[in-house]
Amino acid sequence: MENKKINTKNVLSFIPTGEFYYRKALKELQRENYSKAHKYLRRASELSPKDPLILTQYGIVLMEIQEFEQAMDVLHTAHELDSKEPDILYFLAEVHAHMGLFWDARKFAKKYLVYETQGKYASEAMGIIDFAEQEDWQNFDEDGDLQDSEHHYRQEKARRMMEQGDFTGAIELLEKLIEGKPDFWGACNNLALAYFYIGEAEMAKALLYDVLRRNTGNLHALCNLAVFHYYEKNAELDDVLDLLKKIQPYVFEHRYKLGATFALVGKYKEAYRWLKSLQKKGFEGDAAFYFWLSHAAYHSGHEDASRQAWDQLKKMDPDKDGYAPWNEHSEMPHVDALEHDRDYLVGKLDHQKKSERLFGLFLLGKSAHKQEIISHPNWLASDQPSVLETFVLGYALGHPFKESVPAEKAFMRAMEAAELLYGSYGMVKKQQEELFQLWFLLLEKGFSRNYAFKNPAALAAAAEYMIHSSKNEKTTKKELADQFGISVATLTKYSKELTVFLPHIES
Numbered sequence: 001m002e003n004k005k006i007n008t009k010n011v012l013s014f015i016p017t018g019e020f021y022y023r024k025a026l027k028e029l030q031r032e033n034y035s036k037a038h039k040y041l042r043r044a045s046e047l048s049p050k051d052p053l054i055l056t057q058y059g060i061v062l063m064e065i066q067e068f069e070q071a072m073d074v075l076h077t078a079h080e081l082d083s084k085e086p087d088i089l090y091f092l093a094e095v096h097a098h099m100g101l102f103w104d105a106r107k108f109a110k111k112y113l114v115y116e117t118q119g120k121y122a123s124e125a126m127g128i129i130d131f132a133e134q135e136d137w138q139n140f141d142e143d144g145d146l147q148d149s150e151h152h153y154r155q156e157k158a159r160r161m162m163e164q165g166d167f168t169g170a171i172e173l174l175e176k177l178i179e180g181k182p183d184f185w186g187a188c189n190n191l192a193l194a195y196f197y198i199g200e201a202e203m204a205k206a207l208l209y210d211v212l213r214r215n216t217g218n219l220h221a222l223c224n225l226a227v228f229h230y231y232e233k234n235a236e237l238d239d240v241l242d243l244l245k246k247i248q249p250y251v252f253e254h255r256y257k258l259g260a261t262f263a264l265v266g267k268y269k270e271a272y273r274w275l276k277s278l279q280k281k282g283f284e285g286d287a288a289f290y291f292w293l294s295h296a297a298y299h300s301g302h303e304d305a306s307r308q309a310w311d312q313l314k315k316m317d318p319d320k321d322g323y324a325p326w327n328e329h330s331e332m333p334h335v336d337a338l339e340h341d342r343d344y345l346v347g348k349l350d351h352q353k354k355s356e357r358l359f360g361l362f363l364l365g366k367s368a369h370k371q372e373i374i375s376h377p378n379w380l381a382s383d384q385p386s387v388l389e390t391f392v393l394g395y396a397l398g399h400p401f402k403e404s405v406p407a408e409k410a411f412m413r414a415m416e417a418a419e420l421l422y423g424s425y426g427m428v429k430k431q432q433e434e435l436f437q438l439w440f441l442l443l444e445k446g447f448s449r450n451y452a453f454k455n456p457a458a459l460a461a462a463a464e465y466m467i468h469s470s471k472n473e474k475t476t477k478k479e480l481a482d483q484f485g486i487s488v489a490t491l492t493k494y495s496k497e498l499t500v501f502l503p504h505i506e507s
Contacts, residue, residue: 342373365398416456420456
């Protein structure tokens, strides 16, 4: 067969730009295909993050698909790049109106009209101004300037950053916000939470005490303080709870915060009282409200109310199915199962050794305390979990893995071996602790050396054999081979392979 050389002289490399995706997005917008337009504009904004035109169009499409918070962020970025562009000013007015921030909506609409008295959006801008002034005219100061809506926007942005795990960015934003407005209590409370989430518990508590000193009886600060003391198992928790029990809030938001806090710390009778009072007054709530209401009702003896609340929750968030409060007991078949021993499990997750943390993460996926533990902001000791820890955590939480990725394929084989060991006993009791400690040590060492973990059944049998041999127990290779459906030769082969990963003790 004749060999043909490829002429590379005339091959042009194609590197798409933001402008390229922007043009594709405009074509999709002409067809009113907002889904594709959104995809192309998102890519265009990533490639051209300093182009205010692209960002403005991206913000418009985000509004069309009801993503108002993200649209606001994008349009604010565009405004920072070009503060006098009329279209950006108008769409900032529109997105603030959608978010109910009428002070800012009015401000941006008026700025638009400064540049475009007869512009294409002039009548819409006037409409926004009229509506804003009818809706919230009393909230403007003597100069007609906004008072707190910009602060509210920045606090909400910080809250979203916290939800996405960007605690450092949220702290920076909140500290700047509080510097300009020291009595913005909501921002102060969120800053305390952000510090707590990154492990700065003392700083977090100091912030809350400062809020309470300057704003005595601040309910959010007291509730957050109770949660901090609960997670840290501090004796001060009882004092804070005694204070909270004396508070009789009228505002719905305060009743919700109080009820959810009581539920989280296990004071279900008090939690049910406040959460049920909200429901009686027509409060519809969100998924979190029904989650806490169901748990508070169940643990305070109101099972019918608990099941009704859970049915409502499942309609709003189907992913919660399987985590009902009554499952906490049905998933505890044996009191001596280590996976259901909360203190034991937390001890593993806090362990200095990675292999022990891996063992703890595996048990977490089996535990009736899973939801409670992962709700703790500092439940995993490692500040920067390794790839393997991230994998085991994802496995414990039910995340999918790709067979096409060699590392993920090897990992899933290793977890299949762990499941075979677990299935042999149906639980992990104290007698099996050494077996699983060995297996996760082998997993740690083998994974770091790119071991393929090719035969899960043989690996599980080999781990069992290694434990029995170390204890001089009379279990033959034939018995274990038969138990796991493999040959004696295969068991011998994999026992030798795994032995390489054992730590060597020098004399």
